Amino acid sequence: MSGLSLVFDTPQLAQDYELRSADRQFRHGKRLIAELGVRAGDHVLDVGSGTGLLAEHVAGLVGLTGKVLGIDPLPLRVEIAQQKAKANLSFQVGNAYALDGLPSGSFDVVYLNAVFHWLPEKTEPLRQIHRLLKPGGRIGLTTGAKDHPNRLQAIKREVLSREPYASYPESRDGTPHWVTAVELAGLLGGAGFTVQKIEAQENVHHQPDGRAAIAFSQASSFGNFLGHLPESLRSQAIEDIQRELEAFRTPEGIRLEGKRLFAIAHKPASH
Template structure:
């Protein structure tokens, strides 16, 4: 296991049990983001870096019983918390690295990724891996339940022009990784960037 992986597992493993209690008011933001994402009944969607599975229930509601919902996370304690919260009934949970997904090329219609991008060790390569498993014309949502400025303030840091999630950085990063940025919202109460898988 790489040093990056060990660090991520230690960070989130230590916080898994209390994660949902720490952010008790995020559910409406997840629901609104999934609604704006525009999934269709029967779609196959991956929740990449699913954590405690807070997106699984709205994702399941969006794709319906005929759809497929798969939650992937690197940290066993996060997945265990998702199971204890009853979210495994809304999607299959898999411990795996989003940098090397055990999925076929083009097998998905969409990827939803909440809070993931800041934790990618190699963002361009990792976004290319997400593109690999999504069919051409499929979609990706990069989401956070608060905006960049609010998140920076929560973490006690300054926003800089180098921030990967700034629109002027994210657009080219996605474009170089097989995605076209189609909409971008960075507000106090949410961050949501939507992209389409290039043919």
């Protein structure tokens, strides 16, 4: 969020994310919400709510006695999300580094679905989330596992290490900041949470071809996937990455696999 290149997002990328995330981020997110035990009357904060698909689902669970607030740093995605707003569901432009305007102890649940890897500095957001939660409140997150990278990301790194792309080093701020399960446990514990579960789950999906795989990553990374390259080189980079991806084609399409961390923790109840 803070430090990322937000200028690459476009109305088309935002709309693509609305469509493409339904089969992946939204599906994983619904499982996260089920594990968090979200129920009627809960007040919930969705950090990095994107176009609002998961927040809309959560609003249906908390009912009219609950509240869901979704925040996201990308105005174009918040515009799409706001079309889903209702009495118990609202959205606003914001990010994980600017939560100080929200009152302490005001949420039962805070979650970050496919968002944590976009936070370069993770300690302060977790501390703020701890402050926002009521005693006994829960935090949940899903994120890529650093020691089990997505195959597309590995291919991308290899291609971009070659010339002419190597002359344009990728900004560290514009790339995912994944963690290992051990690192995640340390971060949550250091922020005052009691960890209930951290699992590294198989994360396998198929894309019909290399172009579709790259389009998904472009939409998910709000244009940061190849955003650091001059526009004149992006088409060639896409072709080179697609060519490498073809080696992994199966009858189901191009198989992309890695692992996803799935974590649940809670703020200890006051004594």
